[in-house]
Amino acid sequence: MVDIGDEAPDFTAPLANGDVETFTLSEHLDESPIVLAFFPAAFTPTCTSEMCSFRDHMAEFEAIDATVYGISVDLPYTLNEFRERNDLNFGLISDERRELIDAYGVASSFSPLEMRVARRAVFVVDGDGTVTYRWVGDNPKQEPDYEAVREAAAETA
Helix, strand or coil, X not given: CCCCCCECCCCEEEEECCCEEEEEHHHHHHHCCEEEEECCCCCCHHHHHHHHHHHHCHHHHHHCXXXXXXXXXXXXXXXXXXXXXXXXXXXXXXXXXCHHHHHCCCEEEECCCCEEEECCEEEEECCCCEEEEEEECCCXXXXXXXXXXXXXXXXXX
């Protein structure tokens, strides 16, 4: 699992931001600090609550020039619908190939189908591509401490 002080694994994946574009982490390091918020699946109660909480705290992240991206294994078109229905004001990255959850070490199997999804996790990445904060939930219903994430991002800025 990626830890504090590690280089954040670079990736290229679809970005759902109302449209669908290609997103490469290393090309966006100038947006640092970057908050990567992994969540299991769009339209589930806890994931909706988590992403809406990031939405509701967005002004606090913008005040420190932090950029937030949600990441799940959902298809980009599903993520765009999820963004629209929940009025999310940040982009969602589609890890439909499950490469990011493997690279960051946050893959989890969801029973009974044994479908691989992301564990709920948050990483803050600085302008050099170094992970400066990591949080991984102990259970699927646990949400991050949004103030701790914001403080970590502020220290990185």
